[in-house]
Amino acid sequence: MSEPLRFAFDVACSVEHAFRVWTAGIGSWWPADHSVSGEPGLTVVLEPGEDGRIFERTSDGAEHQWGEITIWEPPHHLGYRWYLRADRADATDVSIRFLSSESGTRVEIEHDGWERLGTRGGAWRERNHQGWTTLLPHYRDAVAGGSS
Template identity: 45%
Template sequence: MIEPLVVEFEVDASVPHAFDVWTRKCASWWPSGHTVSGDPAAISFEPQSGGRIVETGPDGAEHLWGEILEWEPPGRLRFLWHLFFDRSEATEVEITFSPRGDGTVVRLEQTGWDNLGPAGPPRRERTGTAWATITSRYIAAL
């Protein structure tokens, strides 16, 4: 079994604000190099179970990144994730936002690497590097 990828960090923001910036203000901090269009006009999390995670390019084209499995603001979000890949190669991401003192602990856990066969271990490693870049931009945006 390939171990889940876990990224955990603390931010100086309330739980509701941390959740809001991740889900409603994603385009303001998400690195353009980690998008399909390279210059998204919007990145949207449709706020419901069954909703989509969609990048809208400057030309209005939509690029599906994933689907919301569980939407539990402000404490939890779980989704299928297939940015840059076919949906059949989706992994699952769960993000929790938990209070700690005056701040919030954000914990991201990504699973499903075994479903990718031999591509699973190298993709997990590359994804871990990508999340480090992405989460550092998120922290700066808070």
């Protein structure tokens, strides 16, 4: 069984702002190269609430679904089933916590469920590790852009 991917870092803003940037503001920081279409100018949407969708919409209106919200506890906890560039049946689980810290907010991410992918789990885990590593700086930059 593969271990979950875990990331933790601090951002200098309120918990509310950190959560809002991740959710309502996701379209402002999510890079096109971390999408299905890779199209510049695409719109990324995270619909609030349990059962909300995470998807991209291209300039011609095509939608590509990436995941579904499973935990919606603003501003402290967000969870979703994740299947960007994969079949929905192969979804993994992402849990993100936003915790008050001395410097503002501690963001803790756990990405799990690799065992559902069988022998492909290790390769998908590594691919997602690389994806998180290149994605998170975009989020941190967006948070720093407005620390309400």
